Amino acid sequence: MSFDLWLIFVAVSLLPAISPGPGIMLAISNTLRFGRNATLASATGNAAGLVLIGYAVAFGFGALMSTSALAFTVLKFIGAAYLIYLGLKVWRDKSGFQISAENQVSRKSAWKLFLEALLVSVTNPKAILVITALFPQFMRSGRVDLLEISVLSFTYAALCFANHAAIAFAGGHLRRFLTSARRMRWVRRVTGGLFVGFGSALATASR
Template sequence: MALHTWWLYVTAVFVISATPGPNMLHVMVQSIQHGPRRALASMAGLMTANLIYLVASALGLGALLKASPGLYDALRYAGVAYLLWLGIKAWRAPMGGGEGAAVPVARRSLRVLYATGLGTGLSNPKLIVFAAALLPQFIDVGRPFVPQLGVLVATFMVIEAFWFGVYATGGRSLARWLAPANRQRLFNRVTGALFIGFGAALLGSRI
């Protein structure tokens, strides 16, 4: 893989990763609720899901999903259900009263934060198909496949981690503004609606 080809890949992934989606929204919400440090566990879960899908795509699962619409739909419906569950959970998050301050969010274990991040990352099987379509465009068939794939996957993970950090930092800043209960309630409603919207978009998508 030539250097200029790698830079094209970096540019494409940088722009794509920056686009708000369920993963970035999840990172921001966890940073607001639990702080950027504990949100690292959620990021680790999301990164694990990304790695699983990228490797699965390289192993041919993307082609299998294209050839098996039923299997793809099964994964897609599971992802839709999970995103809808996240949306309803966010929408119905409990609020405090009296002094106008939001109720502190119950402290979750790092294991739970990781598992929730993993589930969110795995909720969108389109990443497999996306990777199957994107990665081959940047691989030189005249050079060894595995080293090139390793570079592409590592590059994707680093860029994704960078944007996770950006959204987590934004969540930390928002946490101060969200101290009053009415703002927290509004944020919960918007977050819930966005997760439900992501689920609806996934439901209406096709390979």
């Protein structure tokens, strides 16, 4: 892949990388609940999931998802159920967004945060279909080039990671906004509701 073509890929990928979705909502939730380091851990998990999707698409999984109604439906409902579970968990956790010294330390290990974000990433059929539509436009027709798919996958994952990292480093401003108990309650409800909304929308999504 030429450098000029790679720059075009970066430009085209920016919008889907920064557009709101379950991964970004998870990054915001982790920033507010656990702090910067927790969000960086989950951002790494999200990026790893995108890299896995990139390789899977290159080897035909994306085509399977596009043509098999059963495969799409199974993955869709797994992802939807997990997002709804996360939303209800955030909604019910009254201490989740409390601003205190104790709460600055993550109540989850970095490994659990990584796995949580990885699962959200790889069970989102929409992410699979976006990558399925985007990557082939920049691949040589008729063959799978591991170097080429690696460049595309890691570039897209890096763009998404940078977006999540920006959210993490903006956490101080977000947390200062939550000095009001009333704001904290509404942010918790809105965040939980958005997760449930994303899950519900995913459950009703078509290919």
